[in-house]
Amino acid sequence: MIRNCFLCNTANIEPVFTTTWVLPGLEPRKIGFSVCPNCGSVCQSPTVNFDEMMMFYGSMAVYTNPGRQELPSEAKIRDLDEQIQFIKRGIGQLPESVLQIGSSDGYTLSRFRDAGVNRVIGIEPGTASVEIAKRVYNIDCIHSSAEEFQVNETYELILLTHVLEHLYQPQQTLAKCRALHNETDEGFIYVEVPLMANANSLCPGFFSFEHINYYTKENLLRSLTEAGYSPISVIEHFNSNLSPVIGVLASTKAQHHYDCFVPEIEKNTNILTHYRSKEVQYWQGCLDSISSELNLSQRIFLWGAGIHTCQLVANTNLLQQFDIEGLTDTSSLKWGLRQGDWICKAPDTIEWQDGDTVIISSYASEKEIYDALQWLRDKGVTTLRLHNVDDTKAH
Incomplete structure (x- = not known):
């Protein structure tokens, strides 16, 4: 779906960059980010339609940890x-x-x-x-x-x-x-x-x-x-x-x-361009930092069905470099949903083994999830963080 500008309704806005996202519950889609040539506002376009987004909020969106x-x-x-x-x-x-x-x-x-x-x-x-x-x-x-x-x-x-x-x-x-x-x-x-x-x-x-x-x-x-x-x-x-x-x-x-407002077309285009080049390097760098441990794993699982997993797959060579055994999440809303080649499973339905590795697929809640997975580490499962952020700033 191609959108008009959300602020001034200008049509046919062109994306600055697009990537293919493996969205939960949906087929892979081209998702892009565009700058309005009239007012300079940035929006997601192309994107999914309203009904698909509402399906996501109704079945996938969980904002409590x-x-x-x-x-x-x-x-x-x-x-x-x-x-x-x-x-x-x-x-x-x-x-x-x-x-x-x-x-x-x-x-x-x-x-x-x-x-x-x-x-x-x-x-x-x-x-x-x-x-x-x-x-x-x-x-x-x-x-x-x-x-x-x-x-x-x-x-x-x-x-x-x-x-x-x-x-x-x-x-x-x-x-x-x-x-x-x-x-x-x-x-x-x-x-x-x-x-x-x-x-x-x-x-x-x-x-x-x-x-x-x-x-x-x-x-x-x-x-x-x-x-x-x-x-x-x-x-x-x-x-x-x-x-x-x-x-x-x-x-x-x-x-x-406040007086009249000035369009920010060039400024916002530069922000998008700079951010995109920085983002790809960042995500691949995070994966590279844990690659040596992943190479020693018997099986690799992603912990976290959702948008972070989309971004991880879109911005790295994860799937080209490693075989991912499966996807799991604590939210019962996500169990049974397909994301890419995986069906999200409840953690207690997986027969965890010594030598398994879990990649925590979250940014804002990464440390909370890591702390909650001590029971997996007690079983001999390695749990890896990608970002190591200060989550005291997270909601």
């Missing part, structure tokens, strides 16, 4: 502390009501409720996340997508934290949010997204399957302004998370803090 027993990470707790204070400072007080679109496991809304917000509700497409939100945090969520949800009440604050980058028509969702604020004296929206900063600031896998839109400060402010909001507070972080993030609090009342 079993290694934490469904509890939030220290980084997420820290970020929510800051987010609540940032919004409170920008508005002058806590809002009376909060609607979160893309509410994940409900933790964010539980924190706003505990801080004193009277009424909270979530919109969430992930089946597992809706269940966790109710069971763990007693947060009610409407099981729907950002594109299709319906609510019958108004909310003073709408949250979209790490949501816009996932949407096929983010401007339509922002317009829908603005319409929900029509009945309020003043409404607010808080948007947080990964920040497409300098290529050297971006983590491995930054241009990923689930993220189909990419934001700079320039085009994020433009997107909110064109939807009828006026930014009142902006915050950027570069080192505290695995990759840069930007948050914007905006109001339905005109503020006049």
Whole structure:
């Protein structure tokens, strides 16, 4: 599927680079990343269609890690502390009501409720996340997508934290949010997204399957302004998370803090080009660093069905260099799904043997998974990390 620009709707945007991804539950696809020749915004194109992406979210997307027993990470707790204070400072007080679109496991809304917000509700497409939100945090969520949800009440604050980058028509969702604020004296929206900063600031896998839109400060402010909001507070972080993030609090009342916005065509094309050359070297280097141990293995398994495995296969010579015995994951949602030549199996259905090796196929959760696999090491199975990142920055 070839997309139009998500911000200005320009058609026939050309990809800067494409790769073939072995997607879970789907046939291998060409996935590319393109720069709009009109406004300079970067999006994923070509990509899969909306229904295929919804299938992924409904059956594959799991944003809680079993290694934490469904509890939030220290980084997420820290970020929510800051987010609540940032919004409170920008508005002058806590809002009376909060609607979160893309509410994940409900933790964010539980924190706003505990801080004193009277009424909270979530919109969430992930089946597992809706269940966790109710069971763990007693947060009610409407099981729907950002594109299709319906609510019958108004909310003073709408949250979209790490949501816009996932949407096929983010401007339509922002317009829908603005319409929900029509009945309020003043409404607010808080948007947080990964920040497409300098290529050297971006983590491995930054241009990923689930993220189909990419934001700079320039085009994020433009997107909110064109939807009828006026930014009142902006915050950027570069080192505290695995990759840069930007948050914007905006109001339905005109503020006049920002002037016109300038297209970033050449700048963003250079970021994509530089990043791509750096990324291929990085991934192959990670594989090369564990190749000597893989050469000694009796059997090799990948631990983690999903997008990281797509990227590992697309950016290295893994399949040309090694025979991969199988794929496993702790999430029952993934058991039985095909990814490439493998069918994902439950870990306890595999007869693990001394001499087996597991490659942990995750970036953000790599250390948590490694720590949780001590039981495999006790059986004589080698467990290998590719990235060795500081996961205290991960959600």
